[in-house]
Amino acid sequence: MGIGGGGDVVGAVAAAELLGAAVVGGLTWERRPVDPIPGPRRLGEIANAELLNDAVALAGPQTSGPGGFVFCEAHVARALGERTVLVDPSGGPRALAGALDDAAAHLGCGRIVLLDVGGDVLAHGDEPGLASPLADAVLLACARFLRTPAVGAVFGAGCDGELTPREVRERLDEVGTLGEDRLDEAQLDRVEAVAREVPTEASAMALRCARGERGEVTIRQGRRTVSLTELGGVVAWFDPSRAMQTAARLATAVAADALLEARGIRTELAYEREMAAQPH
Secondary structure (H helix, E strand, C coil): CECCCCCHHHHHHHHHHHHCCCCCEEECCCCCCCCCCCCCCCHHHCEEEEECCCCEEEEEEEEECHHHCECHHHHHHHHHCCCEEEECHHHCHHHHHHHHHHHHHHHCCCCEEEEEECCHHHCCCCCCCCCCCHHHHHHHHHCCCCCCCEEEEEECCCCCCCCCHHHHHHHHHHHCEEEEEECCHHHHHHHHHHHCCCCCCHHHHHHHHHCCCCEEEEEHHHCEEEEECCHHHEEEEECHHHHHHCCCHHHHHHHCCCCCHHHCCCCHHHHHHHHHHCCC
């Protein structure tokens, strides 16, 4: 599952290509251009989804939120021809871990992959470009409470314009990876076919990296710059527990019930609340 919200579900599709049989999904937290309401959507706000428990639902092509917006997971469900998973992270790591364990059992999944597109899941918290650490931190923190075996992953290092590729490389080296894999041409073709159906910039940048493109490009209407690198096209796997003992300081704080904003760390929720409060 993509743990950063929005188009991270496309990164989950990339991981699934490498893993074989897998159910893909992501969070009920869309980017502001898709959903202008701050924060993630509760499952009670979602139409045309099959609820598995209080925090996890199955999405189809028609799954939508308030005002009729369509979730990225719904676009992926249409592209793949199969249902995807939608997870509401608002209950926090402990409750969410129980819901994920229940969903994994229901779906017959023996492992949960927590994948972030960009790499800010491994942020220390003081990186200059860090802007959206909250969702990633909450989901990685779940690993401390999961009964189902979990593995962490980063795809598209630096492709969200937050941590730089060099910073992500340093964080991965600090954690120690379990392996770093590249998709072959046929796998890239299949992931790109899905990505064309989803409003995502970061995952699209990762696919450009995987195709061998290099250089500087802008995303987020020019507000962020991405360096297309070799690392950006790699899926790097890591041990979530080891990550929280080393680089992933924000997930460690969240697992201990600390509030990131109280620690002076700006999150995507603060940004969305500020934007929503501005006059239109």
